[in-house]
Amino acid sequence: MDLEDNETAMNSFDSQVEELKGTIELLEAQLAQNQTQMSEMEAKLEDSKAQVSVLETRLDEVQSQNSMLETQYVTARDELMERSCEITRLEEDAVRRSQLEESVATLESKLSQTTEENLKLETTLRQIIEDRDNHLKQLVQEKNNFETTLKQLADDKEQAETKMIQVTAQKKQLET
Numbered sequence: 001m002d003l004e005d006n007e008t009a010m011n012s013f014d015s016q017v018e019e020l021k022g023t024i025e026l027l028e029a030q031l032a033q034n035q036t037q038m039s040e041m042e043a044k045l046e047d048s049k050a051q052v053s054v055l056e057t058r059l060d061e062v063q064s065q066n067s068m069l070e071t072q073y074v075t076a077r078d079e080l081m082e083r084s085c086e087i088t089r090l091e092e093d094a095v096r097r098s099q100l101e102e103s104v105a106t107l108e109s110k111l112s113q114t115t116e117e118n119l120k121l122e123t124t125l126r127q128i129i130e131d132r133d134n135h136l137k138q139l140v141q142e143k144n145n146f147e148t149t150l151k152q153l154a155d156d157k158e159q160a161e162t163k164m165i166q167v168t169a170q171k172k173q174l175e176t
Contacts, residue, residue, distance in 0.1 A: 002167070003164060003167055003168070003171075006160050006163060006164045006167065007164075009156075009160050010157055010160050010161070010164075013153045013154075013156055013157045013160070014157070016149075016153055017150055017153050017154070017157075020146045020149060020150050020153075021150075023146060024143060024146055024147075027139050027142060027143060030139065031136060031139055034132050034135060034136070035132075037128070037132075038128060038129060038132050041121075041124070041125050041128055042125065044121065045118075045121050045122065045125050048114070048117065048118045048121050049118065051114060052111070052114050052115065052118055055107065055110060055111045055114055056111065058107060059104070059107050059108065059111055062100065062103060062104050062107055063104065065100060066097075066100050066101065066104060069093065069096065069097050069100060070097070072093060073090075073093055073094065073097060076090040076093055077090065
């Protein structure tokens with residue numbers, strides 16, 4: 001190898017090192033983006049859990065009201081035997097009860113739908129986390145591979161520089 005070949009090899013090693021540094025920076029940027037996406041998905045999951053909790057609380061309130069209304073209805077039916085003048089009020093209670101039952105059915109339906117959506121979000125989040133972890137492992141492996149390649153290139157560059165010094169020394173000896 002002559003001096004020009006050594007310089008060409010050194011320039012090639014230098015450009016490869018720069019390319020590897022650029023690739024590492026790109027991979028680190030992708031990792032940061034993936035972590036941001038994961039944080040956003042976790043926030044969405046927490047929001048969904050809060051909504052489910054509110055709906056469950058509301059369902060408990062409605063069921064409690066429903067139980068109370070059922071008690072009132074039974075009492076009113078017993079009093080109907082004794083007091084025929086209260087028939088109108090009892091009919092209104094029955095209508096309200098029906099409306100509450102419809103409200104409960106609607107809320108139960110919404111709760112069921114929200115629970116299904118929550119399960120889907122949890123499954124999606126788990127998959128995203130798993131994909132992120134796998135991607136992170138892959139990125140770490142690629143980073144390690146790039147660092148190993150970078151170290152090897154640095155070693156090769158150092159050897160080439162040593163050979164250049166030797167060649168230059170031999171050239172000077174031959175010239176004298």
